Amino acid sequence: MRRFSISILVIALALASTGPTLAQDSVRLTGSGATFPFPIYSTWFKSFSGKSKSVTVDYQGKGSGAGIQDFLNRTVDFAASDAAMTDEDMAKIPGGVQLLPMTAGEIVIGYNLPGSPKGLKLPRDVYAGIFLGKITKWSDAKLKAANPGMTLPDQDITVVRRADSSGTTFVFTTHLSAISEEWKKSHGAGTTVNWPKSDKIVAAPKNDGVTATIKQTPGSIGYIEYAFAKFAKVEMAELQNKAGQFVAPGGDGGPAALASVQLPANLRAWISDPEGAKSYPVATYTWMLFYKENKDPKKAAALRQLVEFCLTEGQKMSHQMGYIPLPENVVSVVRKSASSIQ
Amino acid sequence: MKAFELDQSARAGSVSGPPTSWDDVADRTFRGLARASVWLILLLLAFILWSIGGKAWVGMREYGVGFLTSTTWDVGKQQFGVLPQIWGTFYSSLLALVIGGFFGVVMAIFLTQDFLPPRLAQVFRTTVELLAAIPSVVYGLWGLFVVVPAMRPVANWLSEHLGWIPFFGTTLSGPGLAPAALVLAIMVLPTVAAVSQDALRLVPYKVKEAAYGMGATRWEAILKVMLPAAATGIFGALVLGFGRALGETMALAMLIGNSNQISLSIFSPANTLAALLALNFPEAGPREVQVLMYAALVLLAITLVVNLIGESIMAISARRAGVRR
Numbered sequence: 001m002r003r004f005s006i007s008i009l010v011i012a013l014a015l016a017s018t019g020p021t022l023a024q025d026s027v028r029l030t031g032s033g034a035t036f037p038f039p040i041y042s043t044w045f046k047s048f049s050g051k052s053k054s055v056t057v058d059y060q061g062k063g064s065g066a067g068i069q070d071f072l073n074r075t076v077d078f079a080a081s082d083a084a085m086t087d088e089d090m091a092k093i094p095g096g097v098q099l100l101p102m103t104a105g106e107i108v109i110g111y112n113l114p115g116s117p118k119g120l121k122l123p124r125d126v127y128a129g130i131f132l133g134k135i136t137k138w139s140d141a142k143l144k145a146a147n148p149g150m151t152l153p154d155q156d157i158t159v160v161r162r163a164d165s166s167g168t169t170f171v172f173t174t175h176l177s178a179i180s181e182e183w184k185k186s187h188g189a190g191t192t193v194n195w196p197k198s199d200k201i202v203a204a205p206k207n208d209g210v211t212a213t214i215k216q217t218p219g220s221i222g223y224i225e226y227a228f229a230k231f232a233k234v235e236m237a238e239l240q241n242k243a244g245q246f247v248a249p250g251g252d253g254g255p256a257a258l259a260s261v262q263l264p265a266n267l268r269a270w271i272s273d274p275e276g277a278k279s280y281p282v283a284t285y286t287w288m289l290f291y292k293e294n295k296d297p298k299k300a301a302a303l304r305q306l307v308e309f310c311l312t313e314g315q316k317m318s319h320q321m322g323y324i325p326l327p328e329n330v331v332s333v334v335r336k337s338a339s340s341i342q
Numbered sequence: 343m344k345a346f347e348l349d350q351s352a353r354a355g356s357v358s359g360p361p362t363s364w365d366d367v368a369d370r371t372f373r374g375l376a377r378a379s380v381w382l383i384l385l386l387l388a389f390i391l392w393s394i395g396g397k398a399w400v401g402m403r404e405y406g407v408g409f410l411t412s413t414t415w416d417v418g419k420q421q422f423g424v425l426p427q428i429w430g431t432f433y434s435s436l437l438a439l440v441i442g443g444f445f446g447v448v449m450a451i452f453l454t455q456d457f458l459p460p461r462l463a464q465v466f467r468t469t470v471e472l473l474a475a476i477p478s479v480v481y482g483l484w485g486l487f488v489v490v491p492a493m494r495p496v497a498n499w500l501s502e503h504l505g506w507i508p509f510f511g512t513t514l515s516g517p518g519l520a521p522a523a524l525v526l527a528i529m530v531l532p533t534v535a536a537v538s539q540d541a542l543r544l545v546p547y548k549v550k551e552a553a554y555g556m557g558a559t560r561w562e563a564i565l566k567v568m569l570p571a572a573a574t575g576i577f578g579a580l581v582l583g584f585g586r587a588l589g590e591t592m593a594l595a596m597l598i599g600n601s602n603q604i605s606l607s608i609f610s611p612a613n614t615l616a617a618l619l620a621l622n623f624p625e626a627g628p629r630e631v632q633v634l635m636y637a638a639l640v641l642l643a644i645t646l647v648v649n650l651i652g653e654s655i656m657a658i659s660a661r662r663a664g665v666r667r
Contacts, residue, residue, distance in 0.1 A: 202518070
């Protein structure tokens with residue numbers, strides 16, 4: 001896998017080095033990183049490259065960790081990460097790093113039940129209990145109490161999780177740690193965690209793998225990105241938020257969750273358990289990482305153009321593609337911060 | 343050979359002329375190239391071992407033998423152990439070998455012992471070999487969308503009625519060892535079938551004629567004469583198939599459930615070393631890369647040993663059959 005992506009990188013670099021000879025003033029930007037925003041980033045970059053004739057952007061969705069590695073090795077012009085970047089890593093870049101949240105997404109709990117009933121309601125202790133392996137039957141009393149009128153089968157719950165390490169798992173387990181002391185103590189948060197050992201917890205690679213496994217397994221439940229659930233038509237549960245309300249994903253819940261969190265100066269904020277009656281409980285920003293000091297002023301200018309495009313044109317595409325548009329106040333903060341890319 | 347000699351002598355101008363200096367140079371160059379290629383392959387293997395070993399070294403020093411015997415893989419707490427993966431690798435490969443080996447050998451008998459007209463046998467042989475050309479990821483998808491749903495009712499019936507047998511201890515919910523092993527069996531089938539056919543063909547036809555001459559029936563000739571004569575070769579085929587099963591990655595990553603647990607039940611999810619490597623490398627941090635390299639080294643060692651055993655058994659069988667390979 002890694003060797004494959006390295007060979008792609010080599011080809012990309014080879015192409016990049018031949019670029020300037022073709023047209024003197026054209027700029028080619030390369031980036032790599034998170035796969036979760038890959039669909040929207042590739043759409044953005046394609047339309048940006050189409051609009052501005054002199055700048056082309058290549059982005060490879062290798063995973064957040066690999067993106068940060070490339071960024072540290074200075075083999076890319078920018079990177080993208082669902083887990084932002086740690087202070088420790090940021091200190092390794094002379095001149096400094098500018099983190100910019102570019103879009104946001106929701107993580108949903110998808111399920112597969114006979115007759116595909118819509119709008120399963122999951123209270124906080126129940127979905128924490130399911131992923132802890134404590135609640136193992138669909139006919140559990142707590143599930144029945146939360147969903148009167150829904151016929152729940154006397155069937156085992158099969159939990160589907162991510163097999164690879166991923167930003168999705170990081171965000172979801174951060175949320176579980178915020179709502180359940182027991183989860184925090186025994187499993188914690190991370191891009192991969194030590195899952196409870198059970199025959200009813202299976203793992204599949206990538207968002208698409210988990211989605212396919214949920215679709216193929218009656219009685220299963222699992223966490224995936226909203227966009228994947230939406231396009232694969234997986235039923236999504238309504239989750240109970242901090243205020244006690246049940247909120248379905250894909251509506252106003254995402255923007256409300258973003259609005260509930262104040263961005264700090266470094267623009268790195270985790271929405272582990274948002275306040276507010278309307279907030280959908282599992283949402284996250286995803287970031288692009290830029291060097292504050294670029295060697296080539298032309299590249300820096302192109303990067304600023306790119307950010308501006310994503311903030312204006314880009315945000316209009318977000319909702320339709322299954323992502324959350326950034327709130328107005330966040331857009332203006334990001335725009336201001338982008339000027340530090342020099 | 344003959345054509346080559348004629349060609350050479352024609353160029354030299356007479357039937358028995360000495361080799362020209364051009365012939366000499368060509369000969370030397372070719373020999374040099376061939377020798378260099380062989381050394382290059384050896385060097386490549388050594389280089390791969392050295393570079394993986396170098397990266398794994400820190401992990402090996404840190405985690406030592408405990409890495410092979412502990413069962414936790416927790417990046418957050420920096421605890422790493424691959425016993426469940428080693429277990430899953432061997433268990434899935436063994437199951438695959440039992441199924442794939444049986445069908446592979448039966449197929450080899452069917453295709454070599456005059457059951458079919460030669461032309462039809464060739465069609466079957468090609469079909470089996472085509473199975474080897476299907477990409478791993480396609481097998482994985484097929485397993486997920488076809489094998490798992492088909493196997494689920496059977497598995498759940500077995501675990502309900504024969505649940506006291508540890509192999510059927512749990513129900514099959516989705517991905518698990520059994521569907522993974524079944525798909526793996528199909529993937530090793532071409533290897534086993536092809537090498538077993540070679541082994542059976544190495545037995546001289548005279549042997550079979552002698553068996554018939556002594557009044558043996560067809561099945562007596564096959565089971566009591568042909569199979570024992572080809573036994574080492576067939577055993578080698580099984581070991582090679584096993585080696586292939588050990589390293590299989592993508593289909594297993596999609597089908598086995600990737601759960602770090604050790605269970606006898608063939609319906610419970612498990613994990614393998616190859617799947618662990620493929621799924622964890624892209625996002626691994628520096629420390630995790632070291633232990634993943636260590637795990638890679640373990641897998642490499644297991645497959646190398648198994649393949650060496652297979653190759654040496656094949657060499658022995660070929661020598662016994664009196665044919666040089």
